[in-house]
Amino acid sequence: MTYENLDRKLINELLEDGRASLRSLADDLDVSVTTVSNHLTDLEEQGIIQGYTPKVNYDKIGYDVTAILQLKVEGSALPEVTDRLEELDQMTSVYEVTGDHDIIAIGKFADTDDMNAEIKSLLTDPEIKESNTSVVLNAAVEHEQFGLDVEQ
Amino acid sequence: MTYENLDRKLINELLEDGRASLRSLADDLDVSVTTVSNHLTDLEEQGIIQGYTPKVNYDKIGYDVTAILQLKVEGSALPEVTDRLEELDQMTSVYEVTGDHDIIAIGKFADTDDMNAEIKSLLTDPEIKESNTSVVLNAAVEHEQFGLDVEQ
DNA sequence: TGACGCCAATGACGTACGAAAATCTCGACC
DNA sequence: GGTCGAGATTTTCGTACGTCATTGGCGTCA
Known part of the structure; x- marks a missing residue:
């Protein structure tokens, strides 16, 4: 079983x-x-449980800004750009997606200056054709994991 | 201290x-x-550590589709719509954001049918003026929490 | 004064192991 | 087709042992 x-x-x-x-x-x-x-x-x-982590409240330790980046990338450069984002450890999620954009990434920054600097340096990449940044005003739910249905 | x-x-x-x-x-x-x-x-x-969770690999237990929803909402209805999303436990993150859209939400679904059903039922809400769904092709990084700088 | 280390005592904890129980397998039989 | 049971396999359990978390008291350092 x-x-x-x-x-x-x-x-x-x-x-x-x-x-x-x-x-x-x-x-x-x-x-x-x-x-x-x-x-x-x-x-x-089995890898169903991949480890255990504390839930860290980054707001309380000086990371006040959460931003969501959406990028359009030169088709062939997608894996490369994904890799670059993956290596930035301030990125909490990096998704390759269908739709308008190719990549959606979520990151945490000390302040808006920090955010701007990081994003600017990212966007020097000529393979990024278009970008769009949304700043989080309110994280109603974040990284929530839901429980599983149990019979009876 | x-x-x-x-x-x-x-x-x-x-x-x-x-x-x-x-x-x-x-x-x-x-x-x-x-x-x-x-x-x-x-x-x-102090709430810096807000609890502990296992990292559950939802892919391995039948939630194959991750989707990112972006919504434009009738201004005054924003808290209401956020609440509704918050109550759906398949939503792992719900953000109120600046930029093109007002809400960005991330959810996990059993399959595309499940996803379509959930999203359709959401979009019956007349206060949602516009929506945009991206399906995740590859989660390069997800819910990653980064370590903190330590002096020397 | 407050942050830290040490000690000791107690009850809780994780793991290993052999025994017990439940479940599965499969051919024989009506 | 359906069911029966012996044997094998898997799952669960209780025990036992060494380790662990917690608390309170006390001393040290800056």
């Missing part, structure tokens, strides 16, 4: 508290500690 | 392994377990 109800419940529990102990998980799910441990290592080995 | 180098190092360590034990953190940072414990609870109380 690979992936069923218990695993979904396990993921849901961890989504609420990623540092919950195996024992508390076992109690909540009415199975033994060993079972939780086994399923959890399985989930990790 | 409120927030300094040790806290940054602590956050960086946790970004690498959010389930690391206090002891291993203490070893890595060359301080006592007690100190790690104190700083960690401080960070949590």
